[in-house]
Amino acid sequence: MKIHQIRAHIFDLNHTLNCGQVFRWRREDNGWAGIVLNSIVMARQRGDMLVIESNLSEKDIINYFRLDDDLGSIYKHIGRNDVMKKIIAKYNGLRLIRQDPWECLISYICSINNRIPQIGSMIQNLCTQFGDDIGGAYGFPRPERIYKASQSELKKCKLGFREKWIRGAAKKVYDDGLQLSQLKNMDYQSAKRALMEIDGVGHKVADCVLLFSFDKLEAFPIDVHIKRFMRREYFQNKVVSDEKIRELARRYFGKYAGYAQEYLFYYERSEGGK
DNA sequence: TCCCAGGTAACAT
């Protein structure tokens, strides 16, 4: 275990880990404990210093927390009105996290018609059942392990109706040679089409994977919270199709729509309704 | 007991 101290200019660790984009971090005494791929990571923040204890390299950490994103410039793009400016200011320093594609895909299939705490518990079940023992914790299971899992093993993870989709995704990646990492090199629309070939992956899950794992910052995942926010703020509470919302997001937030989405999601989930 | 949750696929108009 090495200790890294990294200067992080516009960065808030709590907002970044608490906003709901990742599922394997827990608050500890004076920071956070998490699992990134097969590494245990302790993270805390003192001022503008990010202090990380793990086997990850400094480069991995900068990559994971997207410390190379120019948030100042991104804020200029998405701070289009007073509401947006207020939300940006409130969660100043929230950064997207660059996730492993496979873990991200399965995590967001788990999110379908589900509550956030339960998503975490399903993922935890998968890891303890099928993940590598990394000493006091479990890594995220590889596709092969899930594909080859017995019916009763998989049932123990309590995935509900998502189980068939998760096994199917594992088959596609392990057995059918789908190269998730290759999608990163494709443009947004092509990569989205490819992801939606996977059974259980619709617009929302595909956009999450594109945003969180494939650097497609224009992706704008639309879930119930985002829908409520967008209808209230931009459509006078009228019922509108997801396609209309996507259109407006594209026009309004442009190439950084995904950043706007994450701020809005966090805002709407924690206090938007009131 | 009923209702619903970071949606999706299947089936109906």
Next chain:
DNA sequence: ATGTTACATGGG
């Protein structure tokens, strides 16, 4: 094209 519904599991 657009609208409706079942779906596993668990917590309010």
